[in-house]
Amino acid sequence: MIYLDNSATTVAFSEVLETYQKTALRYFGNPSSLHGYGSEAEHLLRQARQSIAGILDIKANELIFTSGGTEGNNLAIKGVAYARRRRGNHIITTAVEHPSVLNTCRYLEKNGFEVTYLPVDNDGFVSLQDVKDASREETILVSIMHVNHETGAIQPVEKIGEWLKTREKIRFHVDHVQGAAKVPLHLHNSGIDLCTLSGHKFHGLKGTGMLYIREGVQIEPLLHGGGQEQNLRSGTENLPGIVAFAKALRLAYERYSEAKQALQTHKHELMQALRKREGMLINTPEEGSAPHIINVSISGTRPEIVIQALSKKDIHVSSKSACSARLQTASEVLDAQFGPGERAETGLRFSLGYNTTEVDIQQLLEALDEVVPEIRRVKEVKA
Amino acid sequence: MNVDHILVRYSEIALKGKNRATFERTLKGNINRALAPFPQARAKRTTGRLIVDIHNEDAEAIMKKLRHIFGIVSLSYALKTSHELIDIQATALEVMNQNQSAKTFKVNARRSYKSFPIRSQQLNHDVGGYVLKNSEGITVDVHNPDVELLVEVREQGTYISAGKISGPGGLPVGSSGKVMLMLSGGIDSPVSGYLALKRGTQIEAIHFHSPPFTNERAKQKVIDLSRVLADYGGSVRLHVIPFTDLQQYIHEEVAMNYEMTIMRRVMMRISEQVAREQEALAIVNGESLGQVSSQTLESMHTIEEVANTPVLRPLITMDKVEVTDIAKQIGTYETSILPYEDCCTIFLPAESKTKPKREKARFYESFLDMDEKINTAVSNRETFVIDAENRSNEAFAELL
Numbered sequence: 001m002i003y004l005d006n007s008a009t010t011v012a013f014s015e016v017l018e019t020y021q022k023t024a025l026r027y028f029g030n031p032s033s034l035h036g037y038g039s040e041a042e043h044l045l046r047q048a049r050q051s052i053a054g055i056l057d058i059k060a061n062e063l064i065f066t067s068g069g070t071e072g073n074n075l076a077i078k079g080v081a082y083a084r085r086r087r088g089n090h091i092i093t094t095a096v097e098h099p100s101v102l103n104t105c106r107y108l109e110k111n112g113f114e115v116t117y118l119p120v121d122n123d124g125f126v127s128l129q130d131v132k133d134a135s136r137e138e139t140i141l142v143s144i145m146h147v148n149h150e151t152g153a154i155q156p157v158e159k160i161g162e163w164l165k166t167r168e169k170i171r172f173h174v175d176h177v178q179g180a181a182k183v184p185l186h187l188h189n190s191g192i193d194l195c196t197l198s199g200h201k202f203h204g205l206k207g208t209g210m211l212y213i214r215e216g217v218q219i220e221p222l223l224h225g226g227g228q229e230q231n232l233r234s235g236t237e238n239l240p241g242i243v244a245f246a247k248a249l250r251l252a253y254e255r256y257s258e259a260k261q262a263l264q265t266h267k268h269e270l271m272q273a274l275r276k277r278e279g280m281l282i283n284t285p286e287e288g289s290a291p292h293i294i295n296v297s298i299s300g301t302r303p304e305i306v307i308q309a310l311s312k313k314d315i316h317v318s319s320k321s322a323c324s325a326r327l328q329t330a331s332e333v334l335d336a337q338f339g340p341g342e343r344a345e346t347g348l349r350f351s352l353g354y355n356t357t358e359v360d361i362q363q364l365l366e367a368l369d370e371v372v373p374e375i376r377r378v379k380e381v382k383a
Numbered sequence: 384m385n386v387d388h389i390l391v392r393y394s395e396i397a398l399k400g401k402n403r404a405t406f407e408r409t410l411k412g413n414i415n416r417a418l419a420p421f422p423q424a425r426a427k428r429t430t431g432r433l434i435v436d437i438h439n440e441d442a443e444a445i446m447k448k449l450r451h452i453f454g455i456v457s458l459s460y461a462l463k464t465s466h467e468l469i470d471i472q473a474t475a476l477e478v479m480n481q482n483q484s485a486k487t488f489k490v491n492a493r494r495s496y497k498s499f500p501i502r503s504q505q506l507n508h509d510v511g512g513y514v515l516k517n518s519e520g521i522t523v524d525v526h527n528p529d530v531e532l533l534v535e536v537r538e539q540g541t542y543i544s545a546g547k548i549s550g551p552g553g554l555p556v557g558s559s560g561k562v563m564l565m566l567s568g569g570i571d572s573p574v575s576g577y578l579a580l581k582r583g584t585q586i587e588a589i590h591f592h593s594p595p596f597t598n599e600r601a602k603q604k605v606i607d608l609s610r611v612l613a614d615y616g617g618s619v620r621l622h623v624i625p626f627t628d629l630q631q632y633i634h635e636e637v638a639m640n641y642e643m644t645i646m647r648r649v650m651m652r653i654s655e656q657v658a659r660e661q662e663a664l665a666i667v668n669g670e671s672l673g674q675v676s677s678q679t680l681e682s683m684h685t686i687e688e689v690a691n692t693p694v695l696r697p698l699i700t701m702d703k704v705e706v707t708d709i710a711k712q713i714g715t716y717e718t719s720i721l722p723y724e725d726c727c728t729i730f731l732p733a734e735s736k737t738k739p740k741r742e743k744a745r746f747y748e749s750f751l752d753m754d755e756k757i758n759t760a761v762s763n764r765e766t767f768v769i770d771a772e773n774r775s776n777e778a779f780a781e782l783l
Contacts, residue, residue: 019782039600044779046607051783061717246783 002315002360006201007149007178007293007351012248013203019247020205024240031237032226041239048246055249058187058212064229065242068209069177070100071222072196073143075211075233076173077104079219080141080194081113087169088138094118094126094155095336097145101175102332105143114138123285124153124337131160141171147179150320150333150349152284152293154183161191171217177201181252182263183290193217197249199241202256203353204248208241252354259354263291266352266361270294273365279376283334283347292352297334297343298368300376306348309371315364317350385481386442386460389449390535390542391426391433394456394552407433410454410555416617417448417771429537430495434461446548451615453581454558455550459533461542466499471506472513474543475532479514479521482545487524488514492534499536510534554583556616562695563658564588564667565650566605566621568723571669571698573608573715574706578697579667580616587661588612588619589654591626596730601723606769611715613771622657623765626650629756630730639732641747644739646730647677647686649753655690656761665693671701681738688741 003011023044029037031045046060053060066072081091093105095117105115116134118126126144135142142164146157157174164172173194179185181202187195194217199208213219213232225234256263271294274280279299298306303319310317320331334344350364393410407428414426414433423438424445437445442460449458464474479488492506501509510532511523535542564576566588576586590605602623609619629649637645654666670678677686687694698706710716736743 023782034598036599039598039603042600043603044782047779048783059717243782250783 002363004315004317004350004352004356004360004364006353007349008318009200009206010203010353012200012205013251015251016204016244016248020240020244023243027239027243031239032228044243045237045239048243051246052210052249055253056187056212059215061230062212062215064211064213064233065237065245066196066209066211066233067207067238068200069098069175069196069198072177072198072209072211073098073100073173073175074104075219075222076194076196076213077101077141077143078108078222079232080171080173080217081108082220083218084140084171085112088140089113090136090138091115091141091143092118092131092134092139093143094120094145096120096124096126096148096150096153096333097143098149098175098177101143101145118144120153120336122337123288124148124151124283124333125285125288126155128156128159128163132163135167135170139167139170141173143173143175145175145178146185147176147183147290147293148333149178150283150293150331150347151295151337152178152290152351154179154288154290157185157192158190163191165191178293179290181249181256182292187212187214194219199245199248202248202252204245204252205241208238208245208248210245255354260291263352263354263356266356266358267291267294269358270350270361270365273361277368277372281343283337283343294350294352295334296348296350297346298348298372299342299346300379301346301372302375302379303346303348305375306368306371309375310364310367313367313371315367317348317364319348385477386462387437388461388463388542389435389437389442389446390459390461390533390544391435391449391455392457392459392547392550393433393454406454406555406558409558410452413452413454413555413557413617414449417452418445421445429539432535432537434542450548450550452555453551453553453583453615454555456552457547457550459544459547461533461535461544463540463542466496466536466541468501468509471534471536471541471543472510474541475510475534476514476517478543478545479518479530479532482530485521485529485545487522487528488530488532489523489525489528490514490532490534492536494536496536496538506534506536551581551615553581556580556583557585559583561585561587561661561663562665562667563654563661563663565654565669566590566608567669568601568604568608568719569669570710570716570719571671571706573612573669573719574709574713575667575669575697576612577615577709577713577715579695580612584665584667586612586616586619586667587622587657587663589622589624589657591650591653592623593627593630593730594625596627596630598723600721604718604721604723606767607718608715609767609769610771611713611718613769615713618768618770620661621767621769622661623767624653624657624760625763625765626760629753629760632751632753632756634730636751637747640734640736641739641744642730642732643677643735644682644685644744645747645751647682648689648744648748649757651686651690651694653757653761655692656757657764658692660761665695666690667695667697669698669706670696671698671703671706677735679737681740685739685741685744688744 027041029041031042049060118130171193174192175196177198180197193214195212197210200206221232223234274296281297283295330344331347334347411426418424421440424440426433426435462474464470490507490511492503494503530545533544562584564586566572609621613619
């Protein structure tokens with residue numbers, strides 16, 4: 001089996017599952033309970049928080065545990081919008097965000113907020129100048145992803161954050177779901193106020209995640225209740241999930257930093273090889289992209305069919321974000337990058353993991369050489 | 384950033400004669416203890432400085448540790464080179480190039496190695512001229528430069544650095560003897576301990592625990608606070624005194640409005656006894672002169688009567704806001720505000736004398752028989768040695 005859909009989700013590290021199981025059995029107490037089990041659970045919760053804070057070089061009180069990327073993005077965007085609505089109603093984001101950002105913004109548009117969706121250039125990058133030009137007196141939030149989930153393009157969030165430091169009224173949210181453990185991002189130094197992470201994208205478990213909220217930044221909660229997580233995310237803490245998240249983050253940092261060179265090499269080779277093939281256009285920029293994502297448009301095919309055909313050979317890839325893959329439309333990301341047309345409709349995404357090998361890449365290429373001409377032939381016949 | 388050394392400067396004004404060697408030795412010991420997680424990095428003494436050789440360790444992580452060590456006035460990342468002028472010039476240029484945002488600079492050369500043939504003034508010129516000639520868009524500004532290139536010619540080589548990072552000041556922990564800190568778990572006492580450390584004392588901490596009236600978590604909180612203090616003080620020995628018996632006894636026997644005063648006198652006696660056993664020469668607490676029942680001048684006067692040891696109150700003149708600011712800055716605030724009952728709040732009587740008198744306190748105590756209870760509490764104390772490093776609980780370590 002060759003799994004090249006690590007941007008959709010990853011297989012959990014076995015150590016992470018062990019941690020989950022041990023925690024669920026041994027430290028099942030509710031961290032809010034006063035008895036010994038509660039107290040132990042609460043202590044472990046704090047240790048997990050400490051451990052994560054250490055890895056990300058933030059303070060332990062600057063992170064809120066969530067159920068994953070979608071919740072983190074919703075909490076950050078709605079949380080800031082509702083906490084700051086008296087100061088303004090304008091939000092800036094980009095046209096290439098994940099659906100959990102785009103659709104949250106669209107929802108806010110129905111509720112009295114104005115949203116600017118910034119364009120990207122042909123390489124998929126948003127520009128600092130565009131952010132500057134779009135910002136106005138009423139702007140309260142800028143939300144820009146770090147690594148694009150379809151093309152791997154790394155947005156200049158550090159530069160944008162640096163400029164936003166001079167605009168005190170504007171909060172800066174970064175969706176770091178695809179970048180975490182793979183592309184370094186220093187939260188404290190980069191002018192970032194809020195940052196979303198999701199556990200299952202780096203070999204943690206589904207249903208785990210966190211939102212970084214810089215000390216001093218106020219947001220409104222989405223969930224009201226027992227006041228857990230500094231009153232920002234009520235609900236009994238998912239302790240096994242949280243501890244597993246901490247474990248996954250630590251291991252992912254180790255393993256991806258070890259695999260960094262190999263990933264770069266694989267990516268480079270794959271891009272070189274694809275470029276040589278007819279009717280294949282690389283949508284991932286050569287410079288300034290994550291080491292694990294390669295996006296290519298294959299003319300004369302439909303991505304769903306290529307995916308099916310590869311899947312029969314036990315090679316698993318995808319087209320756009322899994323969250324929108326079921327909709328039979330062009331990729332919004334590629335559409336924003338190249339405009340409507342075949343290129344936006346035929347994008348295929350290969351996302352590698354720390355354990356992807358040279359052989360995996362070779363087999364992928366061989367399989368493509370087999371299935372793509374066949375699909376093209378069938379399509380032509382029909383036409 | 385390419386650096387291979389960190390220069391450590393300390394205040395020389397206070398140092399004369401024999402003290403100096405002790406001071407330097409203590410500081411060096413503290414630095415090397417803090418650098419234990421970086422086995423290759425070691426501090427060495429040279430005239431008027433300590434120099435940390437980084438080897439292949441993480442310079443920024445080391446700098447972070449050093450910025451918590453009292454006695455250090457300032458620090459610089461440095462590159463080491465030879466005594467050859469061309470090497471010095473080239474290295475100075477390299478250091479300058481690592482400061483991309485700088486528009487202006489000046490060179491400040493010092494020559495403590497007197498066999499080096501070029502005098503400092505001349506060296507300023509030689510190095511400054513070379514850097515200027517080989518870079519673009521920068522100029523010399525001797526009054527207010529963006530970067531001050533420090534060139535220190537020492538016997539073992541030349542160290543070149545750009546600017547200084549301030550250290551915490553104070554005196555090296557352990558150079559002023561040992562004190563016993565009364566650590567409640569609130570905001571004030573950890574700050575008080577921090578300030579005691581700053582003046583070079585080594586601290587042990589004492590905490591009064593009254594299970595089941597106070598929660599295990601209150602104790603955990605004090606352990607966590609001790610750990611933060613250990614970050615600045617190397618390690619902290621924590622004494623947890625079983626206080627339930629005494630507290631209940633006082634609660635039952637003493638008139639309500641003197642309960643608090645008597646309890647505090649007993650705590651003071653116990654602290655003094657533990658201090659004596661541990662050879663600590665003073666007691667430190669977090670009191671600030673104020674309106675709160677036990678912190679009025681009258682109250683201090685009455686409580687301190689039972690002690691025959693200096694009671695130091697580093698916070699005595701501070702406002703709550705100032706204390707809170709320090710707590711946030713040193714990293715104890717978040718733990719301090721966790722809402723667990725400690726032994727002060729749980730037995731809080733409905734009414735307390737804000738101006739207690741010594742005679743009255745003595746009168747009430749004359750009906751009590753506490754000596755044995757106090758001895759029992761002292762000898763049954765639980766003692767923990769808390770290191771900064773041992774951050775996560777053993778059982779949790781495998782999970783995380």
